[in-house]
Amino acid sequence: MRKKIFSRFSIILFIIGLMMAVQYNTVNEPDSRDTRDVWAIRQELSVEKKRHSELLSEIGQLDNTLDKYEAASEESPEQALKETVEELRSLAGLTETTGPGFEVVIEPSPEAVAFGQTIEGISPDLLIRFLNSINSFNNLEMSIDGNRLVNTSAIRDINGKTTVNTKPVQTPPFTVKIVAGTMEDAEKLSNYLLSSPLLDDFYIDDLAVTVSEIKEDMVIEAYDGKISNQYLKDTGGE
Amino acid sequence: MWLSVLGLLLGISLGLLTDMQIPSEYANYLSIAVLASLDTLFGGIRAHLQHMYDDKVFVSGFFFNIILAAGLAFLGVHLGIDLYLAAIFAFGVRLFQNIAVIRRLLLAKWTNKKETEESLG
Numbered sequence: 001m002r003k004k005i006f007s008r009f010s011i012i013l014f015i016i017g018l019m020m021a022v023q024y025n026t027v028n029e030p031d032s033r034d035t036r037d038v039w040a041i042r043q044e045l046s047v048e049k050k051r052h053s054e055l056l057s058e059i060g061q062l063d064n065t066l067d068k069y070e071a072a073s074e075e076s077p078e079q080a081l082k083e084t085v086e087e088l089r090s091l092a093g094l095t096e097t098t099g100p101g102f103e104v105v106i107e108p109s110p111e112a113v114a115f116g117q118t119i120e121g122i123s124p125d126l127l128i129r130f131l132n133s134i135n136s137f138n139n140l141e142m143s144i145d146g147n148r149l150v151n152t153s154a155i156r157d158i159n160g161k162t163t164v165n166t167k168p169v170q171t172p173p174f175t176v177k178i179v180a181g182t183m184e185d186a187e188k189l190s191n192y193l194l195s196s197p198l199l200d201d202f203y204i205d206d207l208a209v210t211v212s213e214i215k216e217d218m219v220i221e222a223y224d225g226k227i228s229n230q231y232l233k234d235t236g237g238e
Numbered sequence: 239m240w241l242s243v244l245g246l247l248l249g250i251s252l253g254l255l256t257d258m259q260i261p262s263e264y265a266n267y268l269s270i271a272v273l274a275s276l277d278t279l280f281g282g283i284r285a286h287l288q289h290m291y292d293d294k295v296f297v298s299g300f301f302f303n304i305i306l307a308a309g310l311a312f313l314g315v316h317l318g319i320d321l322y323l324a325a326i327f328a329f330g331v332r333l334f335q336n337i338a339v340i341r342r343l344l345l346a347k348w349t350n351k352k353e354t355e356e357s358l359g
Contacts, residue, residue, distance in 0.1 A: 005291060009282065010245030012300055016275045017246040021253020023272055026265045 093150035093223040097141045100186045101179035101218030104193065105210040107172050112206035119206070121171045124155050124162045126205055130176075131155070133198055137189050139181040141220050145174040148223040165225055172207055179218050186214050267308045270325050274303040277329040280336040287343040303329075 036044075065084060072080035089095050108119045127144070134140065142149045147164040154165065161168040180186035193199075193211050202209050260268060278300040285291040307325040314321025 004293065005286060006239065006241050008293060008297060009242040009279075012245075012275070012279060012282070012297075013242050014245040014249040015300075016272065016279060017249025017251075018253045019249075019268060019272045019275065021250045022258045022260060023265065023268045025253065025257060025259050026262060026268070 092227065093141065093148050094227070096222045097179055097220045098217050099141070099179040099181070100183040100214060100216055101141075101177065101220070102186060102190050102214045103212040103218070104176040104178065105173055105212065106176065106202070107208055107210065109203060109206050109208040117206060119171055121162050122169065122207065123205065124157050126201060126207075127162060127164075127169070128155050129201065130198055133196065134178065134189065134193070137180065137185065137192070139185065140189070141179040143177045143220045145169045145176075146221055148221050150223045150227065152227060165223070177218060177220050179220050183214070183216070190214055266322060267311055270307040270311050270322055270329075271304045273326060273329045273333070274307040275300060277333050277336070278303050280333055280340065284336045284339050284343070287340060287347075 068083070069077070069080050086095070090097065106122060112119065131142070131149070134142070144155075144164045147153075147167050147169070149164070154163075156163060158166065158168070163169065178186075178189065180189055190211050193209070199209050278296070281299065282291065282296045285296070307322075307329065310325050311322035314324075
């Protein structure tokens with residue numbers, strides 16, 4: 001009899017424990033709920049897809065390099081390595097680049113000249129805005145007033161002067177040289193610049209922007225500074 | 239007695255480990271069901287201590303109370319009356335009463351035992 005009672009109690013207690021645990025699980029649900037709507041999720045998906053395709057193209061490139069090494073390993077591995085280094089140097093902006101592109105001349109607006117206003121240098125904010133809007137086009141090489149833009153280039157105000165790579169940009173007029181990957185891209189970018197509302201932003205600062213004709217062989221200076229990469233680390237492995 | 243504790247631990251660990259969840263709309267019903275079952279459990283312990291434990295009453299009371307409480311809460315939701323409060327109140331009061339009775343019974347038992355030991359010793 002006693003045993004029977006305890007077995008009954010055990011079964012009931014088992015059910016109670018189960019119910020309490022389930023209740024605990026339910027109440028302790030993470031309270032951060034997913035509140036993204038379809039469009040936010042689609043946007044995230046598109047970002048991920050873009051990343052996916054970037055990674056794929058990177059894999060393709062690396063495969064190419066590998067093929068090249070394999071093909072060259074018997075003949076002269078040195079040559080293949082040198083080529084790769086040269087390629088990387090050109091990607092990093094350490095060599096002169098030639099390609100289809102155009103010049104953008106930033107000069108004082110005619111009105112400002114006519115009124116005899118003091119011509120002030122371009123502000124770093126405006127320059128950054130300009131570059132950001134251009135950078136929506138991929139694969140561009142640029143130099144501002146002879147200073148090649150590389151990945152680590154900084155545009156900032158140093159002692160009241162706008163600088164690129166810590167070298168001051170002269171008071172307008174100065175030129176921004178842009179080289180795009182293909183003739184078509186260069187044309188697109190030039191058309192974009194001609195119709196861009198950016199020109200109004202320049203006009204507010206008493207500056208006028210002139211976009212030159214597209215040249216087949218626009219030359220962009222090499223980056224002449226030192227690229228410091230003290231934070232880069234070897235990932236190890238291949 | 240240890241068998242019962244083992245049953246409780248087994249139930250809790252099974253529930254936590256399987257990470258079972260119910261939709262949050264039903265969490266109210268489950269909480270009332272837990273309360274009802276606790277009430278029945280303590281009622282059963284009390285009955286056992288008072289030597290009037292009945293297997294049928296205990297098991298039927300367990301399930302009936304749970305169903306009644308959940309049904310009352312369900313009805314309350316549909317009628318717009320907080321009927322689950324009635325269930326919580328009833329079960330809560332009974333729970334405290336039962337626990338108080340159990341405490342007294344255990345105390346009396348303990349005192350009896352001590353007195354017997356003293357008289358024997």
